[in-house]
Amino acid sequence: MVPSDHGYEEIREGVRDLCAQYPASHFRGIDERRAYPEAFVDALTKAGWLAALIPQEYGGSGLGLTEASVIMEEINRCGANAGACHGQMYNMGTLLRHGSKAQKEKYLPAIARGELRLQSMAVTEPAITTFAEKRGDRYVANGQKVWISRVQHSDLMILLARTTPVAKAGKKSEGLSIFLVDLRDAVGRTITVRPIANMVNHETNELFIENLEIPAENLIGEEGRGFLYILDGLNAERAIIAAECIGDGYWFLDKVTAYAKERVVFGRAIGANQGVQFPIAEANMAKHLAAKASWQAGEACLQFHGGYGFAAEYDVERKFRETRLYQVAPISTNLILAYVAEHVLGLPRSF
Numbered sequence: 001m002v003p004s005d006h007g008y009e010e011i012r013e014g015v016r017d018l019c020a021q022y023p024a025s026h027f028r029g030i031d032e033r034r035a036y037p038e039a040f041v042d043a044l045t046k047a048g049w050l051a052a053l054i055p056q057e058y059g060g061s062g063l064g065l066t067e068a069s070v071i072m073e074e075i076n077r078c079g080a081n082a083g084a085c086h087g088q089m090y091n092m093g094t095l096l097r098h099g100s101k102a103q104k105e106k107y108l109p110a111i112a113r114g115e116l117r118l119q120s121m122a123v124t125e126p127a128i129t130t131f132a133e134k135r136g137d138r139y140v141a142n143g144q145k146v147w148i149s150r151v152q153h154s155d156l157m158i159l160l161a162r163t164t165p166v167a168k169a170g171k172k173s174e175g176l177s178i179f180l181v182d183l184r185d186a187v188g189r190t191i192t193v194r195p196i197a198n199m200v201n202h203e204t205n206e207l208f209i210e211n212l213e214i215p216a217e218n219l220i221g222e223e224g225r226g227f228l229y230i231l232d233g234l235n236a237e238r239a240i241i242a243a244e245c246i247g248d249g250y251w252f253l254d255k256v257t258a259y260a261k262e263r264v265v266f267g268r269a270i271g272a273n274q275g276v277q278f279p280i281a282e283a284n285m286a287k288h289l290a291a292k293a294s295w296q297a298g299e300a301c302l303q304f305h306g307g308y309g310f311a312a313e314y315d316v317e318r319k320f321r322e323t324r325l326y327q328v329a330p331i332s333t334n335l336i337l338a339y340v341a342e343h344v345l346g347l348p349r350s351f
């Protein structure tokens with residue numbers, strides 16, 4: 001096994017012990033059926049791992065983002081896909097930072113106990129046109145969202161909607177608000193969910209929102225500041241997904257290193273050839289570049305499995321598809337580079 005970063009051994013061992021009960025064949029079967037890893041997510045929830053970031057006063061374990069990242073890294077390193085449930089870990093952060101005391105007391109303990117799932121956040125849409133109009137003690141929302149994940153496996157969803165028309169809002173990023181939507185009441189009535197068949201076994205959907213009534217008490221924070229609240233929460237999401245990519249990178253490296261030692265062609269292990277060794281070593285050095293590294297590791301892992309890289313029973317093709325997602329979502333690599341160019345290097349904005 002490629003050695004992991006030092007530290008947090010207790011957490012790593014705890015997660016590994018749980019994951020050991022779910023071998024690769026389990027996830028392979030789920031991928032074939034395009035099913036949701038319900039038993040695995042349930043076990044993670046019951047063991048308290050997904051409540052890592054919820055403060056102890058609300059029933060969580062009150063750990064920090066580093067510990068949360070270690071948990072997700074280990075899940076992916078074991079061959080599972082934390083992407084199926086990572087929303088449960090970080091979506092509640094929006095509520096924690098910007099919600100009222102009453103909202104936190106009402107929802108956070110139930111989320112920590114695993115009785116409520118807050119796995120979905122609805123931001124993306126073809127053009128931000130979803131509008132929530134205030135009518136007395138409620139808002140009425142209409143619009144459309146796309147690529148909204150885990151809606152079918154969530155009780156609650158954070159919805160971003162415009163509450164002030166762009167023309168009156170000043171900036172495009174102002175006049176947007178966020179709401180906690182109870183999916184149990186809305187799905188099939190005021191929210192129509194159309195699943196999107198996709199490359200990864202990722203439960204993601206188009207949402208058609210028609211006269212969705214949201215009690216005013218479910219507005220999170222101040223009206224009009226929702227976009228800033230969403231940006232706040234995205235930092236945790238980015239860090240956690242980076243950790244998942246590191247976990248994937250380790251998984252690919254472990255897998256390809258073992259195979260390159262074992263596979264003998266023309267009388268020698270393929271791993272004895274520099275043409276095989278160098279890309280693997282490069283992927284190892286680069287692993288902290290998270291998504292990019294996991295993709296490079298995946299590329300090397302698939303390439304050096306030869307034909308077997310395409311065979312479902314080796315799990316490589318599945319992990320390859322799963323980790324490819326992180327080049328595009330939750331933010332595309334181009335936009336990360338554009339951000340670094342502008343805000344770190346001080347270059348002119350490119351778009």
Ligand SMILES: Cc1cc2nc3c(=O)[nH]c(=O)nc-3n(C[C@H](O)[C@H](O)[C@H](O)COP(=O)(O)OP(=O)(O)OC[C@H]3O[C@@H](n4cnc5c(N)ncnc54)[C@H](O)[C@@H]3O)c2cc1C
Binds near residue numbers: 122333334350
């Ligand atoms: C499986 C999956 C799950 C998702 N889950 C969720 C979810 O739960 N909730 C949610 O709100 N969203 C979700 N998304 C949406 C995801 O966040 C977006 O797909 C992602 O941010 C990319 O945005 P886009 O699809 O609108 O691409 P676009 O913005 O249309 O961009 C298309 C391409 O053009 C490039 N591009 C665009 N603008 C620029 C520029 N200025 N400079 C250089 N290149 C540029 C991008 O790199 C990208 O490759 C999910 C997406 C997927 C695929």
